[in-house]
Amino acid sequence: MTVPASARATYVGLGTGISTGRGSDYAALSRLIRQDGLLNRRPGYYATKICIMAVLYIAGWAAVAALGASWYQLLAAVYLAAVFGQLAFVGHEAGHRQIFRSRRGNDVAGLLLGNLLIGLSFGWWTGKHNRHHAHPNQLGKDPDLNIPVIAFTAGQAAGRHGLYRLLARYQAYLFFPMLLLEAVSMHLVSSWAVLHGTGRPGRRGLEGALLLVHFAGYLTVVALVMSPAQAVAFIVVQQGLLGVYLGCAFAPNHKGMPVLGEQDNLDFLRRQVFTSRNVSGGPLVETLLGGLNYQIEHHLFPSMPRPSLRRCRSLVRAFCAQHELPYSELNLVASYAQVLRALHVAGS
Numbered sequence: 001m002t003v004p005a006s007a008r009a010t011y012v013g014l015g016t017g018i019s020t021g022r023g024s025d026y027a028a029l030s031r032l033i034r035q036d037g038l039l040n041r042r043p044g045y046y047a048t049k050i051c052i053m054a055v056l057y058i059a060g061w062a063a064v065a066a067l068g069a070s071w072y073q074l075l076a077a078v079y080l081a082a083v084f085g086q087l088a089f090v091g092h093e094a095g096h097r098q099i100f101r102s103r104r105g106n107d108v109a110g111l112l113l114g115n116l117l118i119g120l121s122f123g124w125w126t127g128k129h130n131r132h133h134a135h136p137n138q139l140g141k142d143p144d145l146n147i148p149v150i151a152f153t154a155g156q157a158a159g160r161h162g163l164y165r166l167l168a169r170y171q172a173y174l175f176f177p178m179l180l181l182e183a184v185s186m187h188l189v190s191s192w193a194v195l196h197g198t199g200r201p202g203r204r205g206l207e208g209a210l211l212l213v214h215f216a217g218y219l220t221v222v223a224l225v226m227s228p229a230q231a232v233a234f235i236v237v238q239q240g241l242l243g244v245y246l247g248c249a250f251a252p253n254h255k256g257m258p259v260l261g262e263q264d265n266l267d268f269l270r271r272q273v274f275t276s277r278n279v280s281g282g283p284l285v286e287t288l289l290g291g292l293n294y295q296i297e298h299h300l301f302p303s304m305p306r307p308s309l310r311r312c313r314s315l316v317r318a319f320c321a322q323h324e325l326p327y328s329e330l331n332l333v334a335s336y337a338q339v340l341r342a343l344h345v346a347g348s
Contacts, residue, residue, distance in 0.1 A: 026269035026300075029319050033301060036315065038308040045307050046090075046099045050109075053090060056083050057117060061221065064234075069227050077234045081241035084118045088246060089290025091118070095126040096302045115210035118242075119218065121190030123207055133302055137275035138260040145259070149178060150343070153259055157347050172344035175251075182243030249288075252279050252335035253295040256342035257328065272299040273320060277338075278313070278329035285332060286310070296327065 033039060060080045067073050093099055094110035107122070114122035128143050135141035139153070151157035151168040160168050167174060194207045222231040257275050260266070266274065279285055279293035286293055294309035297316050304312060320327040330338065 025323060026267065029269065029300070029316065032315055032319070033304075033312060036311065038312050038315075039301065039304055040308075041099075041101055042305040042307050045305065046093075049090060053083070053087055057087065064221060064225055068225060069230060071230060071233075073226055073230055073234050074237050077238035078241060081238050081245060084238075084242050085245040085249070086290065087113050087118050088120070089249070089292070091120075091122065091125075092129075092290065092292075093306060095122065095129060098303055098305045111206065111210060115207055116214050119187055119211060119214040121194050121207055121211065123203055124190040124193035125186075133299060135260075136272065136299060137254050137257055138262065138264065138271075140262040144254070150175075151346050152255070152343075153346050154348075168347040171347045172340045175340060175343055176244065176247075179244045179247035180240040182247045183239045184243065186243075186246075187239075248336075249290060249292055251339050252277060252289075252330075252332065253292060255339040256335075269300070270325065272296065273325055273327065275299075276328070277335060278327075279335050280329050280331050296329075 060076060060083050063076045063079070064073060067076060090099075091110050091113035094106045094113060097103065097106045099109055100106050110122035110126065114120045114125065132142050132144045137145065139145060145152050145156075148164060149167050150171055151160060157165070157168040191211060194204055194211060197204050222234050225231075226234060254275055254277065257277050260271070260275065273296055276295045276299050278296050279289060281293065291306035291309055292298065294313055297304065297309045297312040300316065301312065317327050317329075319325075
């Protein structure tokens with residue numbers, strides 16, 4: 001693992017499996033955040049957000065119906081890829097219980113946004129994502145590092161053979177093209193999880209029914225409204241761009257940041273800060289990335305509502321400076337460049 005020079009003194013025991021024992025630092029930071037009211041629910045924001053997204057979603061499918069058998073449907077496909085991505089961000093927030101106080105309220109929102117509207121299993125995703133949050137960028141524990149077509153360390157690349165080794169060697173060049181398949185992969189994996197009961201217990205039937213309604217409705221609309229060639233093109237463009245959008249939103253968060261070994265045992269604060277990267281750029285980037293640009297703050301306080309993250313950033317950044325902790329933040333282009341460099345080094 002590569003540790004920033006300014007932070008090496010804080011990595012006591014890193015690589016030896018010994019905890020740094022600095023949990024009190026997080027407690028102090030948490031008190032500052034709570035005193036500022038940044039963990040309070042924001043019902044007005046989310047009521048407005050969900051209403052706007054519902055209107056945009058309905059408008060997209062209304063446009064599909066109005067356009068009929070036209071190649072202008074590809075423009076609707078681009079639009080709906082963006083809307084699906086934005087819905088996924090709100091579903092992500094439901095998974096972290098940012099929207100409602102109750103688990104039930106957030107689960108209902110997540111099932112409707114994920115399973116019904118965009119065709120991704122909320123239960124599968126929540127389980128996987130919670131494991132990622134518990135052990136970000138940690139080998140053997142973070143499921144986001146267990147991707148057969150991507151090697152995140154030289155050790156992973158060396159262990160690949162045949163086609164997978166070839167993919168690792170050129171993964172920096174193939175990364176964005178491979179994202180075209182990301183949405184399809186997520187549909188397949190989440191559907192498999194529901195069929196085999198690997199999601200949240202007791203909800204398999206409901207999740208499966210909602211996924212079935214989504215796919216049946218989606219495919220019926222495109223089949224009835226468009227010619228076969230237009231329908232195929234619509235699906236390819238809409239799902240391909242959705243995969244690129246989601247991949248580009250999540251990639252800057254941890255890719256290219258330090259990768260922890262299986263025995264590394266940092267305290268919560270340092271584990272989250274050292275492995276996460278923020279993306280600068282203001283309100284536009286915040287909207288495009290669904291608040292994921294405040295990745296450090298989000299990992300430190302996963303249940304914090306999205307509109308509170310901007311204020312939280314200033315407090316966390318000052319706290320990190322006071323405690324001589326590295327705080328990684330780059331603009332969007334520079335963050336992608338760092339991701340690609342790290343992938344190139346790992347795969348070479």
